Amino acid sequence: KQEVTQIPAALSVPEGENLVLNCSFTDSAIYNLQWFRQDPGKGLTSLLLIQSSQREQTSGRLNASLDKSSGRSTLYIAASQPGDSATYLCAVGLPLITPLVFGKGTRLSVIA
């Protein structure tokens, strides 16, 4: 059974700092990996999707990497801002069109 872990559960950083969020998964036979952002009381917003054949994806100040062999993905946020404060979730997609398996998220606070 695929399990997804995100460490740390919570993180607080000063504004302007570059930071890395971690995601690990137990079964390397994934089809893709997706990072989401969730603001309090809101739904999930898709940030980046990495296919299993890719090593990384970039969108603005966000960069996500994927290392299937080690079962790890990282989300790099450059020059963090208070508006980046949210919970970040990673989810893995498995072959044969199975539903996403989610980690429990990292709650990020960026302090002005």
Place this chain on the structure above:
Amino acid sequence: DAEITQSPRHKITETGRQVTLACHQTWNHNNMFWYRQDLGHGLRLIHYSYGVQDTNKGEVSDGYSVSRSNTEDLPLTLESAASSQTSVYFCASSSANTEAFFGQGTRLTVV
């Protein structure tokens, strides 16, 4: 723009009542999913569908049912609401192994 919408956004119901939460997507996605989100448990899969007339059980399906009569809609029914079903419910949709999109959620309280 394509979107996925859930209704109602908030619902209070009594124990034992039947409740239906609506999910409607205009992405023309084949795949649709229902999750519940609870503190300490994260997102857990309730039911999912890969197309019209197809439904499958997730890890926490007891007490819930879905039906898929068209591409756009996957309503979630709580047959007899219980306090343990107080939660935030999210609907999502995707095409085969592509980016998944989520609705804004329905906060359900069972009293």
